Amino acid sequence: MDILNVENSLVNLSLEERLQAIIQLFPKDKLVFSTSFGQEDQAILYAIATQSLGIQIFTLDTGRQFQESYELMDLSINKYAVSIDTYFPKTESVEKLVKEKGFNSFYSSVDNRKECCFIRKIEPLNRALQGAKVWITGLRAEQSDNRANMPMIEWDEQRQLFKINPLIDWTFEQLTAYLNQHKIPQNPLHKKGFVSIGCAPCTRAITEGEHPRAGRWWWENSQKECGLHA
Template sequence: MIPENFEKSILPLSLDERLAQIALLFQGKKLVFSTSFGQEDQAITYAIASQKLAIEIFTLDTGRQFQESYELIDLTVKKLGFNLTTFFPQTAAVEELVAKKGFNSFYASVENRKECCFIRKIEPLNRALQGADVWITGLRAEQSENRADMPMIEWDAQKNLYKINPLIDWSFETLEKYLTEHKIPQNPLHKKGFVSIGCAPCTRAISEGEHPRAGRWWWENSQKECGLHA
């Protein structure tokens, strides 16, 4: 059952206050935060680490990420001083996929791409969330049509946990201001037109005026989602 008046009580607060309140509200429960080290996730990571909140931080390594992303991970962990758990795809599943369909099967069809995303992202995420009571994400309503109506908190019956999106109401301008004020490390690819950064072969820079998610799976006419937040 979603805590009464949760969203109304959280909305007036700063990001740091929001996360501190969430940690207090669910004290004694297992809270986890999934980061892909994008700008939204960097803001949340800073708010958690700087306050030393009882929220575990984990990431998914698909094995196909940009070198800049790996460098940012090391820099962020060193600068903010927190424990990071990394979940990798099951080796056997990746080996079977590559043996049957090659390294770049995801370009062939939406179905193939979703198959790759499942093996490299969704299955590891399911393992990462085992035993968790609360899953915190960096989703913002502005990011895509699929996320526009997402609430700040919802009960995920399939995963048997609360999913909380503390930045859901934030604008990109608010996010940028927070990152700048706190001198939070950011991926250098952002300055090269990469707004939403995923796997290297599935991400391109966007042009001025393009939707922020246009650079993800650019060869597809899809909702630009991998299934993590379906």
């Protein structure tokens, strides 16, 4: 497959048209969409559900989520009549981590935080992606410096699948307009300054002028990534 040609063919399409094109290119039973119920993911979820595209949807529950995130998950499932698979971290891994380092070891160092992210996010993600050939995400280039140059379609060598980011070139203004136009439910924390929402103990609201990812792992000087999209 010529990834560049495929990406060029998608550039001028709407979100709905991009998703329709994707399911024409790949076997539907090999496509998966991961959602954390952020604004980008809510837009993609709406487009998948309202077009009845039949793409498998999954989410990761780290065990440290905001209550508002759970409420939005239930609301979205009921509103769009979709099935969403939830992947949890392995119990024995969490128990071992807590026993050895306590509940909040991630505050101590970047390495400890990455260890927690691996146990609670990356290992469950790897299980969720087993057997998939295409992973659809809600990444946007504006979200962080790490994502600024990400293509719409890329080959994930580690996981041996195509990763497709259908909103990568959308601005925040485009996203907001889409959400408002379709009256798509959003996490109420967004109105309280939480632009990027992750685990509750690792996320804070940002102030005007701060980078959208500044509220993630705010106590450390890092690239503000957990490793899911390394």
